[in-house]
Amino acid sequence: MTRDIPEISLQRLPIYLNYLKSLPEGDKYISSGAIAAALGMGEVLVRKDLAYTSSSGRPKVGYVRTELIAAIEDYLGCNKKKNAILVGVGGLGSALLSYGGFAKYGIDIVEAFDSDPEKIGTSIGGKMISVDSEVASAVQKYGAVLAILAVPASAAQQVCDGLVGSGIKGILNFAPVQLKSPESVVVRNIDVAASLAILASLL
Amino acid sequence: MTRDIPEISLQRLPIYLNYLKSLPEGDKYISSGAIAAALGMGEVLVRKDLAYTSSSGRPKVGYVRTELIAAIEDYLGCNKKKNAILVGVGGLGSALLSYGGFAKYGIDIVEAFDSDPEKIGTSIGGKMISVDSEVASAVQKYGAVLAILAVPASAAQQVCDGLVGSGIKGILNFAPVQLKSPESVVVRNIDVAASLAILASLL
DNA sequence: TAGATTGTTAATCGATTAACAATC
DNA sequence: TAGATTGTTAATCGATTAACAATC
Numbered sequence: 001m002t003r004d005i006p007e008i009s010l011q012r013l014p015i016y017l018n019y020l021k022s023l024p025e026g027d028k029y030i031s032s033g034a035i036a037a038a039l040g041m042g043e044v045l046v047r048k049d050l051a052y053t054s055s056s057g058r059p060k061v062g063y064v065r066t067e068l069i070a071a072i073e074d075y076l077g078c079n080k081k082k083n084a085i086l087v088g089v090g091g092l093g094s095a096l097l098s099y100g101g102f103a104k105y106g107i108d109i110v111e112a113f114d115s116d117p118e119k120i121g122t123s124i125g126g127k128m129i130s131v132d133s134e135v136a137s138a139v140q141k142y143g144a145v146l147a148i149l150a151v152p153a154s155a156a157q158q159v160c161d162g163l164v165g166s167g168i169k170g171i172l173n174f175a176p177v178q179l180k181s182p183e184s185v186v187v188r189n190i191d192v193a194a195s196l197a198i199l200a201s202l203l
Numbered sequence: 204m205t206r207d208i209p210e211i212s213l214q215r216l217p218i219y220l221n222y223l224k225s226l227p228e229g230d231k232y233i234s235s236g237a238i239a240a241a242l243g244m245g246e247v248l249v250r251k252d253l254a255y256t257s258s259s260g261r262p263k264v265g266y267v268r269t270e271l272i273a274a275i276e277d278y279l280g281c282n283k284k285k286n287a288i289l290v291g292v293g294g295l296g297s298a299l300l301s302y303g304g305f306a307k308y309g310i311d312i313v314e315a316f317d318s319d320p321e322k323i324g325t326s327i328g329g330k331m332i333s334v335d336s337e338v339a340s341a342v343q344k345y346g347a348v349l350a351i352l353a354v355p356a357s358a359a360q361q362v363c364d365g366l367v368g369s370g371i372k373g374i375l376n377f378a379p380v381q382l383k384s385p386e387s388v389v390v391r392n393i394d395v396a397a398s399l400a401i402l403a404s405l406l
Numbered sequence: 407t408a409g410a411t412t413g414t415t416a417a418t419c420g421a422t423t424a425a426c427a428a429t430c
Numbered sequence: 431t432a433g434a435t436t437g438t439t440a441a442t443c444g445a446t447t448a449a450c451a452a453t454c
Contacts, residue, residue: 006444006445007401007405008444008445009445010401010404010405011397011401013401014379014394014397014400014401015381015397018356018379018380018381018397019381022380031410031411031412032411032412033410033411038381039381040381042446042447043411044413044446044447044448045445045446045447047411047412047413047414048413048414048445048446051412051413051414056412056413057411057412057413058411058412058453058454059410059411059412059413059452059453059454060409060410060411060412060453060454061410061411061412061454062410062411062412063412075404076400076401076404077400077403077404078400082403084399090298091297091298091299091301091302092295092298092299092302094294094298095293095294095295095297095298096294096295096395098294099294099295099395099396101379101395101396102396102399102400104396105396105397105399105400105403106400107396107399107400107403145403145406146399146402146403148399153221169406170402170403170405170406171402172395172398172399172402176217176221176304177221177225178218178221178222178241178242178243186402186405186406188398188401188402190393190395190398191217192299192302192304192375192393193302193304193305193307193308193310194214194217194218194308195375195391195393196287196305196308196310196349196351196375197217197279197280197281197305197308197309197310198210198213198214198216198217198279198391199349199373199374199375199389199391200280200285200308200310200348200349200373201213201278201279201280202210202213202373202389203348203372203373203389209420209421211421212421234434234435234436235435235436236434236435245422245423246435247422247423247424247437248421248422248423250435250436250437250438251421251422251437251438254436254437254438259436259437260435260436260437261429261430261435261436262428262429262430262434262435262436262437263429263430263433263434263435263436264430264434264435264436265434265435265436266436
């Protein structure tokens with residue numbers, strides 16, 4: 001399901017979604033101008049982004065808030081359940097296992113993996129922690145398509161290779177390493193330290 | 204120190220830096236073509252990005268790896284020590300307190316804050332956890348310019364207001380909320396759940 | 407109807423890539 | 431010298447913004 005939306009527009013959809021959900025229930029209509037003003041963006045940009053979700057507004061009144069929320073959620077696939085696994089139950093991995101924020105996008109972390117014998121067999125946030133070597137069978141068993149990679153940089157490529165081999169289709173990588181993977185597997189990176197450093201260099 | 208580098212180029216500098224540091228000590232020279240190939244980017248783009256750091260290479264041989272690392276580190280301000288505080292010692296906040304990855308960018312998290320009386324007075328990763336209301340005095344005391352915001356969405360704006368009032372100049376916000384702040388304060392957001400949802404919608 | 411707002415087409419802006427001269 | 435690589439200028443590409451017709 002590759003759509004022709006620019007990824008940068010796609011990245012803004014959750015921002016609109018969060019904002020729209022934060023509005024009072026009583027607000028039936030919302031205009032692109034109001035959204036733009038609240039989020040500090042241009043109103044044409046907002047309308048263009050929203051148009052990708054095939055939501056449509058009415059001249060003079062704007063968009064029906066609940067319809068817009070539903071359209072964005074639908075476009076993002078929030079209503080399509082996806083299973084994810086997490087590899088690397090260190091500090092960050094543990095935090096993500098306990099974090100409830102994935103559910104609103106239809107994502108469920110079904111199992112976690114680590115190489116530390118101390119952790120294996122325990123569970124965090126109701127998620128079982130199993131040994132690394134069982135990743136592939138778990139991916140099959142749960143039909144998991146997503147993986148969160150939260151291992152040390154030194155292990156990241158090797159774990160990535162295993163994930164690719166297991167049939168995982170998307171990897172969110174927290175290790176500060178550029179992973180090599182086939183084009184058919186989508187990898188996106190979050191480097192918290194680098195993000196803070198970039199922010200600092202803008203001051 | 205606002206430079207005329209596009210932010211998107213700035214965001215790539217840590218990627219180059221990580222890659223260059225991962226190369227064997229024995230590699231004296233590295234070409235833009237080799238960097239580009241390793242990271243899957245265009246080689247002209249690499250040269251342009253590197254040119255912003257005022258590093259320069261030699262035709263035929265490439266860049267001196269160690270010089271390039273030094274130039275990027277210098278440009279990113281890794282050698283200029285910056286103090287950061289962290290607000291919200293939940294799962295994610297705790298993980299970030301224990302995370303050692305900020306040091307390589309010259310960033311030190313000096314103190315953490317929370318509203319939970321149970322946590323106040325304890326410490327994580329060697330960082331003291333104090334009560335929220337002491338943020339402003341700590342910012343003064345340490346000369347902190349950066350803040351990591353890891354509180355629930357419902358508290359984020361209020362905490363942000365306090366940070367702005369305390370004189371903080373940059374905020375890395377993990378709450379899925381668009382913060383309102385004066386233009387003089389730089390805010391960047393990381394929304395892990397949204398990032399995974401976007402990734403999923405690309406599959 | 408008049409006015410506000412949408413949706414789209416054209417213009418602008420900025421980032422990436424291509425071409426190529428400089429140079430070691 | 432010949433060839434590889436840098437650094438820069440011009441061309442292309444894509445995203446944002448401006449203009450404006452459609453419409454409720």
